[in-house]
Amino acid sequence: MSIDFEALRPTDKWMIIDCVQSAGIDIAAWSFRKTDGRPVALPQSNGGYCYEWSYRSADRSTLLLCVWWERLHVDSQGRVCFSENLKAYADTLIQQLEKDYKNRNRTIKDSRINRAQHFNATIELAYMSSTPVRVVIVSGPVREKEDEGKERDRATGRQLDDQPWFVESFDDYTGAFVLVRGNRNPLSNATEATGVEEVSVQLETDVVSHTPxxxxxxxxxxxxxxxxxxxxxxxxxxxxxxxxxxxxxxxxxxxxxxxxxxxxxxxxxxxxxxxxxxxxxxxxxxxxxxxxxxxxxxxxxxxxxxxxxxxxxxxxxxxxxxxxxxx
Known part of the structure; x- marks a missing residue:
């Protein structure tokens, strides 16, 4: 199915708390600080939540991921995809910290590590449970290296996508994954392209080759x-x-x-x-x-x-x- 890729670029800039709430995730905790439980004046600006890259409902039935529009691409089937590896990103940050003499006692923290690991775990959860994912599409400039540690909102656009996404593939060793826009429906898509008999063979091959x-x-x-x-x-x-x-x-x-x-x-x-x-x-x-x-x-x-x-x-x-x- 063809899609107007440019139409996915956010035209509005929603607050992330509104995206999370609209996805069906309870935001009551945003009214309090994570560290000591004290109330905050502006829940939407609660630093313990608003800078996260992924969110989950308490029962983990609703999963929400933030992805950059600039890093989306259209595959050969005309599907919008997000291909990344947040695990490798987190591992690289850890290695950099451990090589830094100032961090010889492993006391220096980098919030990006926890966010990337949480994102990766959410991807893994979605893949293992075949749970659809809601996606917040964010548009804006790619962060420069010297600005990576700064907590600031650099998005120029942010909207909750109205379509579900699914994790088509996830490598539990390397962390590489492919997130695809739309409902997972491999039978109907493959039948149109190859026929029923070929679909059956493909599904059997997938089961044999990937038993996580x-x-x-x-x-x-x-x-x-x-x-x-x-x-x-x-x-x-x-x-x-x-x-x-x-x-x-x-x-x-x-x-x-x-x-x-x-x-x-x-x-x-x-x-x-x-x-x-x-x-x-x-x-x-x-x-x-x-x-x-x-x-x-x-x-x-x-x-x-x-x-x-x-x-x-x-x-x-x-x-x-x-x-x-x-x-």
């Missing part, structure tokens, strides 16, 4: 930082994905397959063998993929000390060549 392995944090919030010996440390969001890919969908301790989810994924749980609270590292060498039952045993089982040793041995024996779906 997810853990307990796929749809639940998890702090992006933790404290050890009084020092704040960042979690590496890539560790979980690498470990789950390494598992191949089976518990690395018991070799029992993870259970199939209603959305077609495989469920396992990621576990820090030596807890972060005990100085364990947030690395693939210290994280193992387990079934829910095995995970509980490592925490509460009678032989949990022996299980810790066994988990370390198993992970140490895994060669990088055994890691599946890394590339």
């Amino acid at each position: 392995v997810v853990d307990q944090f796929a749809t639940n919030e998890r702090p992006d930082t933790y404290i050890y010996n009084g020092v704040q440390r960042y979690r590496d969001s890539n560790v979980r994905r690498r470990v789950l890919a390494r598992s191949g969908g089976a518990c690395e301790l018991t070799e029992v397959p993870g259970f199939p989810m209603s959305n077609g994924g495989i469920y396992l749980e990621t576990h820090h063998i030596i807890p972060l609270s005990e100085g364990g590292l947030d690395t693939v060498e210290n994280v193992i993929a387990l079934t829910a039952d095995a995970h509980r045993q490592t925490h509460f089982g009678v032989g949990r000390d022996e299980l810790r040793v066994r988990c370390l041995e198993i992970v140490a024996a895994r060669s990088p060549r055994e890691f599946k779906n890394w590339n």
Whole structure:
């Protein structure tokens, strides 16, 4: 279906709070500061919310993303798409911070990291649950490097799109995704182009080639930082994905397959063998993929000390060549 791409450029500049409310997300929390719960004079200017890049309703049934009109494109099928990688963006920022001598104690924060990680998690949630996404289209100049850390509204236009979008693809290892405007309806689109028989073959191929392995944090919030010996440390969001890919969908301790989810994924749980609270590292060498039952045993089982040793041995024996779906 052809579309007037220029017509998507925002002609008005809505306040982001109005976009969020119009999408069906409760904005009551905007009336209070995130840090101490004190009331704010202007909810629409609440810095704890108005600069975010993604929003979710309390039950996560409504997902809202902010995308730049200047970074949209039309694909070969005439669809409007937004192709990005917010995970890689966040990882790059973390690496830059860690290389900075001033940040040797990992105490300097960059709000863009949390926003990019939240955006990436929202994309992943939409993809895993096949939930349509609402989109705020923002127009304006691309931020210059020296201005990146400034909290200011640089948008020249902002509007809530009246059409739903869907996440057509998401790479749970790299973070690359494609967001497409319109309802997901692969059967009707493919039938018109190729015929019913070819559609059936394509769907079967997709099921075989992409069976995502997810853990307990796929749809639940998890702090992006933790404290050890009084020092704040960042979690590496890539560790979980690498470990789950390494598992191949089976518990690395018991070799029992993870259970199939209603959305077609495989469920396992990621576990820090030596807890972060005990100085364990947030690395693939210290994280193992387990079934829910095995995970509980490592925490509460009678032989949990022996299980810790066994988990370390198993992970140490895994060669990088055994890691599946890394590339």
